[in-house]
Amino acid sequence: MARVVVDVSLKPEILDPQGRAVQGALGRLGLEGVADVRQGKQFVIELEGELDQEQRAKLEELAGSLLSNPVIEDYTVSINESTDSGSTAGAN
Amino acid sequence: MARVVVDVSLKPEILDPQGRAVQGALGRLGLEGVADVRQGKQFVIELEGELDQEQRAKLEELAGSLLSNPVIEDYTVSINESTDSGSTAGAN
Numbered sequence: 001m002a003r004v005v006v007d008v009s010l011k012p013e014i015l016d017p018q019g020r021a022v023q024g025a026l027g028r029l030g031l032e033g034v035a036d037v038r039q040g041k042q043f044v045i046e047l048e049g050e051l052d053q054e055q056r057a058k059l060e061e062l063a064g065s066l067l068s069n070p071v072i073e074d075y076t077v078s079i080n081e082s083t084d085s086g087s088t089a090g091a092n
Numbered sequence: 093m094a095r096v097v098v099d100v101s102l103k104p105e106i107l108d109p110q111g112r113a114v115q116g117a118l119g120r121l122g123l124e125g126v127a128d129v130r131q132g133k134q135f136v137i138e139l140e141g142e143l144d145q146e147q148r149a150k151l152e153e154l155a156g157s158l159l160s161n162p163v164i165e166d167y168t169v170s171i172n173e174s175t176d177s178g179s180t181a182g183a184n
Contacts, residue, residue: 047126
């Protein structure tokens with residue numbers, strides 16, 4: 001089992017009105033000194049078995065096309081092999 | 093300068109139709125062995141100066157109320173002090 005995390009964020013030169021709204025709200029709610037907030041997306045992908053070279057290449061390709069918009073977004077792919085991906089039991 | 097990253101994800105027992113759609117698309121586009129996909133949000137917060145105890149407590153509180161919905165979402169807060177938070181120059 002491998003867990004792959006793809007973080008997608010707006011490129012620094014792209015305005016982020018959602019992040020700006022959160023920045024304002026954090027200030028109003030009492031957090032001082034907030035210089036900037038950017039909001040992004042995170043995909044957590046669980047894959048069966050070990051990752052082979054072909055899957056890694058495919059993941060990179062899809063992170064840059066399906067999961068992010070290359071015109072306005074950057075992405076990072078972190079691969080964590082052989083995670084003990086806990087159960088999905090409905091506690092709480 | 094401190095950089096705080098707040099990752100917000102749906103609780104495991106909550107259905108994630110958006111993640112399910114991405115899972116289907118990854119399979120159709122040629123990535124084999126995808127067992128699960130969950131989509132979450134990521135907030136990158138830049139704070140001026142060093143983080144004091146009060147700011148840390150406030151961050152925890154706001155991560156669990158403003159940035160996430162405690163009924164359906166979990167969050168993690170990672171604090172990275174004194175980052176050299178690069179310039180926002182518009183390369184590319």
